[in-house]
Amino acid sequence: MLAAIAAGFFGMVLHSGRVPAVLSNLAIALLCWIGLAGSQWSITQAPDFSGLGIFFPNQVWQRILWPLGLVFLWSALLESIGRKLPDSTRLLLYAISFSLTIFASLPFAPIWEDLIPENAMWLLASLLASACNFHAIAMMFYNERSDSGKRWAMWILVANLGAIAGVMFSQIGSLGEWCVAAMIMTGVFAIAVSISGNSNWAKAIIPPMCLLSACLVANVRFNATEVKPWWIFVVLFFMPALIATTDLILEKRLKKSPRLAISGAIAIAMSVAVIAFVWSGTSPTEN
Numbered sequence: 001m002l003a004a005i006a007a008g009f010f011g012m013v014l015h016s017g018r019v020p021a022v023l024s025n026l027a028i029a030l031l032c033w034i035g036l037a038g039s040q041w042s043i044t045q046a047p048d049f050s051g052l053g054i055f056f057p058n059q060v061w062q063r064i065l066w067p068l069g070l071v072f073l074w075s076a077l078l079e080s081i082g083r084k085l086p087d088s089t090r091l092l093l094y095a096i097s098f099s100l101t102i103f104a105s106l107p108f109a110p111i112w113e114d115l116i117p118e119n120a121m122w123l124l125a126s127l128l129a130s131a132c133n134f135h136a137i138a139m140m141f142y143n144e145r146s147d148s149g150k151r152w153a154m155w156i157l158v159a160n161l162g163a164i165a166g167v168m169f170s171q172i173g174s175l176g177e178w179c180v181a182a183m184i185m186t187g188v189f190a191i192a193v194s195i196s197g198n199s200n201w202a203k204a205i206i207p208p209m210c211l212l213s214a215c216l217v218a219n220v221r222f223n224a225t226e227v228k229p230w231w232i233f234v235v236l237f238f239m240p241a242l243i244a245t246t247d248l249i250l251e252k253r254l255k256k257s258p259r260l261a262i263s264g265a266i267a268i269a270m271s272v273a274v275i276a277f278v279w280s281g282t283s284p285t286e287n
Contacts, residue, residue, distance in 0.1 A: 004032065
């Protein structure tokens with residue numbers, strides 16, 4: 001939370017034009033990564049601090065942190081000096097960085113050998129979900145209409161991370177705690193954007209957070225003790241894209257208030273549905 005507050009402060013101050021945008025974006029990216037790294041370290045090493053899990057991760061989900069930091073920096077560059085590139089080229093560059101990060105999170109230990117083909121398919125779904133979510137949220141953020149939904153676009157990611165965390169706590173608590181840390185960080189940015197109305201400084205945060213949410217969903221399956229219905233993962237993977245696309249469709253038909261209410265209702269309904277189903281204990285047990 002402190003890292004996100006500092007990053008938000010740097011973003012709103014440094015984007016005043018006195019500092020090059022690339023330096024501002026890099027500072028924000030570095031602060032965000034430090035916040036996520038610190039939260040992961042505290043979760044995996046507390047209370048005895050006996051290891052170096054952040055540097056030499058011994059669990060699959062911990063390996064996401066290092067390539068995710070590179071995506072943070074890559075996004076900072078693409079959202080500053082890379083703004084002159086065509087949108088299709090930038091999306092392709094984002095997709096490449098996403099795929100490398102997702103590949104790094106694939107479990108390769110001998111105990112996973114029989115599941116690597118299945119997990120690879122889940123990681124392909126992660127790539128598709130992260131790209132779709134990023135594209136949909138970015139369309140809201142880059143929308144210059146006076147009645148666009150850019151002020152609440154980041155809240156969609158917060159809701160998505162909240163739903164993922166709710167499911168994770170039924171499987172692996174440490175990963176759920178890290179998801180909550182990511183949700184809090186995104187929530188701080190969402191509050192800053194909603195209050196200030198200035199979203200330019202936060203654009204570089206959207207790609208890595210979309211990627212992180214998709215990787216977290218894939219790790220729900222990697223660490224699952226029960227088989228979950230396919231619709232659970234569809235909802236968790238594509239919730240941001242569905243909500244953002246709905247808002248974009250309704251943009252020319254409704255005013256801000258009813259659109260915001262619809263987005264909130266969809267987010268709440270999806271989150272309650274998946275969390276209630278998972279915690280109800282009705283999922284079939286895996287053999």
